[in-house]
Amino acid sequence: MSTLTTLLPPHRLDLAGHRRHHGVVPWVAYHDDDGRDRLIDAARAADLRGRGGGGFPTAVKLRAARARRSIVVANGCEGDPLSRKDAALLALSPHLVLDGLQLAAHAIGATEAVLCVHAGSPVLGSVAAALAEREDRVPVRVAEIPRRYVASEESALVHYLTSGDARPLGKQPRPAERGVRGRPTLVDNVDTLAQLALVVLLGPNHYRAARTDLVTVTGAVRAPGVVPVRAGASLSEVLAAAGGETEPVQAVLIGGYGGTWTADLRGTLSGIAAVYALPASACGLDYTAKVLAFLAAESARQCGPCMFGLPAIAADFAELVHGGNATDRLARRIPLLTGRGACAHPDGAARLAASALRTFEADVCAHLAGGRCRVPAGVA
């Protein structure tokens, strides 16, 4: 079995195909109370980490959510326009996700499971067809989440499933203590759950040795899309996995719209879900200005630094693109965004803005010296 194709098959696997390809979860090895511990131990032995962007150890999260009548929530919303790995998984390998969801539910003793996708998502059909083929111990309900960027943030999902309001709730208490309808809740990305299934199906040692991450690669590459890459691959290897560069790449944005720019392609990736390759001909400041405008528009409008800070730095970047000197204002404003919101949305925008100023420092000078440096960039 080639491990690079285990996560993402070329064609959709129905239940029979999934079982032929991956085998059947050995429930008998995990069914008793000790089995729950063994399951969590396997996740720890495999060094499984969350694939939703946080990179938090899955075993620790599972253990924290262990309780009677808990709830497990699979997050398949994927609000970031630069990431499509979760959609690809749910479209091609839905049973791997559902196996992982059942394993997580069993590990924490959950009596309810919810699979969240954005309302009207094209993967709804694949998910419904897969659920109709299975007889799961813990019934899985599909929830359609409003199509907003911050609606799929962990506390926003919990808030929505409890009250119908898809805005982030803030940092306290953790969902593992008090989540959906006040019950202990585990929220995991669908990619993390698929990986948990692989840990059990392959065994932790084999899994660790052959571990691959799904990365959505877009921008100046010949075959943009979701590619499996070995954990710890270099950025150059990741671009090669997506068919290689169509023209010289001046910088890459790592980690989606709230991610970090870097011009150093020798760096390595682990746990990163999205990479955008900026072609040498495009203006990184212009691209960043457009992404910041998007992030400002997608705020839940609850917290001051997000409501006022994001539009302000988006406007500063637009001014910079047009030759205005907003650098002092940005230096003052960007640090004010971090750690002051109910969720990490403003932190992501601050990270993006700060890394753009660092990475495109020469372009900032070019703009200040008289207009544009390169052609404006399109935004996904």
Place this chain on the structure above:
Amino acid sequence: MKLSVDPIGCRAHGLCADLLPERIRLDEWGYPVLASGPVPPGLVADARRAAAACPVLALRMRKS
């Protein structure tokens, strides 16, 4: 003791910065920026008063 702000509850009234300028300043939009670390013992009483004065009770004092 430590001060914290509920970022969703805060409505930028700004009283906190008036009552406790040693630990709280306002950003350009009127939202509080807290000094990091625990409140020094000499300011605990003032910090409590500032927390109690917040019109939406978004400023809180907690054991650190």
